[in-house]
Amino acid sequence: VMKEYAHFTSPIRRYADLSIHRILTDYVSRKGADKLKKKYGEFSVKAAAQATKTELSAVAAERSCEDFYAAEYMKKHIGEEFDGIISGVIGSGLFVELPNTVEGKIDVRSLSENYFEVRNGIALYDGVAGTMYTIGDKVRVKCINANVNLGQIDFELIKVYEDASNGDKAE
Numbered sequence: 677v678m679k680e681y682a683h684f685t686s687p688i689r690r691y692a693d694l695s696i697h698r699i700l701t702d703y704v705s706r707k708g709a710d711k712l713k714k715k716y717g718e719f720s721v722k723a724a725a726q727a728t729k730t731e732l733s734a735v736a737a738e739r740s741c742e743d744f745y746a747a748e749y750m751k752k753h754i755g756e757e758f759d760g761i762i763s764g765v766i767g768s769g770l771f772v773e774l775p776n777t778v779e780g781k782i783d784v785r786s787l788s789e790n791y792f793e794v795r796n797g798i799a800l801y802d803g804v805a806g807t808m809y810t811i812g813d814k815v816r817v818k819c820i821n822a823n824v825n826l827g828q829i830d831f832e833l834i835k836v837y838e839d840a841s842n843g844d845k846a847e
Contacts, residue, residue: 743827780829
């Protein structure tokens with residue numbers, strides 16, 4: 677029985693599978709950890725870095741692909757209104773996720789001409805109007821644009837639903 681065990685299941689990890697199998701085969705046949713460190717020390721570091729780089733690239737490609745499909749879907753719904761939840765905030769706007777997992781952005785310039793400040797990475801605050809938009813707020817949005825080439829969906833804020841736990845919200 678081996679004390680250590682490694683298992684990879686993702687097809688994207690085949691190089692990692694081959695690498696670990698090579699090391700384990702040598703370990704079982706030679707029974708010498710010192711020799712393995714010498715032989716595979718540098719190789720394992722490079723192999724791990726390559727596997728990580730490849731996996732991150734695959735994840736980015738998958739996300740981009742999902743964004744393109746979402747934009748293609750929303751092209752047919754431009755002008756329609758939807759209920760959603762604020763899923764992210766950045767200085768340039770709000771991200772809203774719909775129940776069908778489509779996510780779009782509300783440009784901060786469409787909210788007000790005032791200066792907005794991101795607070796604690798979870799809220800966008802308009803100090804002049806005293807309005808705060810927080811991750812988790814329920815909102816109604818209108819789809820105003822869907823750019824398939826960029827995988828981007830633009831929303832316009834229609835209203836923020838008042839939630840007793842968050843206090844008064846802007847409409």
